[in-house]
Amino acid sequence: MRQEVVVSTGMSECPLCGKRLVKKYNMNPRHVITLNGEYWVLERVLRCSNRKCPGYSMSFRSEKLQSSVISKKIFGLDVIVYIGELRYKEHKSYEEIREALEGEEHKNKYG
Numbered sequence: 345m346r347q348e349v350v351v352s353t354g355m356s357e358c359p360l361c362g363k364r365l366v367k368k369y370n371m372n373p374r375h376v377i378t379l380n381g382e383y384w385v386l387e388r389v390l391r392c393s394n395r396k397c398p399g400y401s402m403s404f405r406s407e408k409l410q411s412s413v414i415s416k417k418i419f420g421l422d423v424i425v426y427i428g429e430l431r432y433k434e435h436k437s438y439e440e441i442r443e444a445l446e447g448e449e450h451k452n453k454y455g
């Protein structure tokens with residue numbers, strides 16, 4: 345089952361002038377699959393509230409989302425790293441990797 349999560353930058357003040365960050369726009373919801381489950385991610389993009397600051401025209405995005413999922417991709421980096429480790433460190437076959445991922449899915453649903 346997909347959970348809905350709302351994310352935005354961890355900063356509440358502009359790193360350039362220190363004024364409050366406010367909503368600029370919402371990104372379209374994204375479907376993201378990680379080893380912990382499937383999510384609909386709603387990202388809220390912020391900007392500086394100070395019109396005279398360069399941060400007013402900037403977009404402050406979620407650091408967590410940016411560092412855990414490649415732009416325009418569905419699978420999280422944790423899934424990609426997991427597959428890479430199974431394939432190149434443990435020399436698993438594609439079939440074994442598929443089974444391992446199904447095991448992860450099973451763990452997430454029932455574990």
Ligand SMILES: [Zn+2]
Nearest residue numbers: 358361392397
């Ligand atoms: Zn600012």
